[in-house]
Amino acid sequence: xxxxxxxAVGLGLAFLIALILKVGAGRLWQELGVLGWGVVPLIVSxxxxxxxxxxxxxxxxxxxxxxxxxxxxFGMAMAGFAINYLTPTASMGGxxxxxxxxxxxxxxxxxxxxxxxxxxCTAFAHVLIILFGSxxxxxxxxxxxxxxxxxxxxxxxxxxGLLGFMLIQRAGKxxxxxxxxxxxxxxxxxxxxxxxxISAVDGTLQxxxxxxxxxxxxSVAWHLLGHxxxxxxxxxxxxxxxxxxxxxNVVCASILCLWLDLLTFAVPLxxxxxxxxxxxxxxxxxxxxxxxxxxxxxxxxxxxFWAFFGLATYGxxxxxxxxxxxxxxxxxxxxxxxxxx
Numbered sequence: 001x002x003x004x005x006x007x008a009v010g011l012g013l014a015f016l017i018a019l020i021l022k023v024g025a026g027r028l029w030q031e032l033g034v035l036g037w038g039v040v041p042l043i044v045s046x047x048x049x050x051x052x053x054x055x056x057x058x059x060x061x062x063x064x065x066x067x068x069x070x071x072x073x074f075g076m077a078m079a080g081f082a083i084n085y086l087t088p089t090a091s092m093g094g095x096x097x098x099x100x101x102x103x104x105x106x107x108x109x110x111x112x113x114x115x116x117x118x119x120x121c122t123a124f125a126h127v128l129i130i131l132f133g134s135x136x137x138x139x140x141x142x143x144x145x146x147x148x149x150x151x152x153x154x155x156x157x158x159x160x161g162l163l164g165f166m167l168i169q170r171a172g173k174x175x176x177x178x179x180x181x182x183x184x185x186x187x188x189x190x191x192x193x194x195x196x197x198i199s200a201v202d203g204t205l206q207x208x209x210x211x212x213x214x215x216x217x218x219s220v221a222w223h224l225l226g227h228x229x230x231x232x233x234x235x236x237x238x239x240x241x242x243x244x245x246x247x248x249n250v251v252c253a254s255i256l257c258l259w260l261d262l263l264t265f266a267v268p269l270x271x272x273x274x275x276x277x278x279x280x281x282x283x284x285x286x287x288x289x290x291x292x293x294x295x296x297x298x299x300x301x302x303x304x305f306w307a308f309f310g311l312a313t314y315g316x317x318x319x320x321x322x323x324x325x326x327x328x329x330x331x332x333x334x335x336x337x338x339x340x341x
Contacts, residue, residue, distance in 0.1 A: 035298055038240040042233055046302040049229035050078060056121055056222035057098075060114040061106070062215040063208060068105055075313040076101040082310030085303060095119060101317055109200035116174075116201070117208060120165055121216060125223035126262055127158050133255035140252045141284045154263055170209045172202035230254045237295050238287075249285040256281035274300050 035042075054070065054077040061067035068076075076098050084094030095115050102111035134151060137143070143151070168174060175198030178191065187194075209216070231254040238245055260277035275296030282292035 035237075035240060035294075038236075039298055039301055041236050041240075042298050043302045043305050045229055045233050045236060046299070046306055049226045050074070050081060050306060052222050052226035052229070053077060053122065056125075056219045056226065057114065057118040059215055059219035059222060060117040060121070060208070061110065062218075063212055064106065064110060066106075068102070072105075073102075075317060078306060078310035079314035079317060080310070082307045082314060085307045086311075097314070101314075108197060109204045112201045113204040113208065116169060116205065117216065118219065120162065120169065121219040122223045123158070123162055124166075125220045126227055126258065127155065127162060128220075128224065129227055129255065130155055130259050130262065131159070133251070133258075136248070137252050137255050140248060141256075143284065151259060154259075158262065169205045172206040174205070175199050175202050227258060228254075230258055233299065234295070237298060238291075241291060241294070243287060243291065249287075253281045253285050253287070256284060274303075 051074060054074040057077055058067065058070055058073045067073075079101060080094035080098035082094070083097045084092075087093050099112045099115040102114065106114075130151075134155065137151075138148065175195060178198050179195045231251055234254050234257070235245060235250050238250065257277055260281065275293045278296035278299070279289050279292030282295065283289050
């Protein structure tokens, strides 16, 4: 597992260098010069958003009295953010990273289930903002019929996918295929071991949904606050650039940005999407297109800062010796099944 983590850090660092070369160090420096020290509040606000998402993830371990401290989970969350942001893993590599790091301190089933629950809560909060904000966007902007249709259809598809994901988790059916193969003797001992591990995750998920529904609501609330930091970031940027600060327009543009981010979440490094989405969003509410490009570049700088922070944190976590509590024999796990993913 440690070799896998080291490979992930190396891959993330390689993609980070590739991104800087792709965008151009000179161009990034030029964009920074436009904002000057004004980029610092954007970096801080990006960090606050990440912190709120980390709090939301920690809520998914509320049933565990020995859950890690927030500072520790923030570090693991930032490691996952770096892998998601920098590598072409459709935002799944970072979740595996988070689960693997957490499994060094918690039972593997709880680590994996917390990441799955958090993934649902994050996406649900994101879709809630789009769902309730679309009415405001449609009434205040002149979106083309094609863009309106894409926005509506994509939102419906995402809602349907989220509900299906939640129902599968509540029913404990994530490991159905794996258990079916094991019962038929396919895959040998490795399949049986995998079936045992995923069955433990299914059981943990079922218990959490049944006994802690309010905790899930709190997790969604924290993720809502994290997503809504996008409004604060745009407000800060427009103020720094001396642009009019009409609250409704700022909210509309922020919702459009969040919607476009949701559609392009699988694009590695946000190549071509960060600046383009901000140009489109700000242009729809009457701001100069150049402002959208500058805003996208400023956000890229902020995200690069936290991606670098996440990689550095990831490296420190995998080199720091930890006792793997999940692999120790216990009443529920007398065989001492390895607690890593």
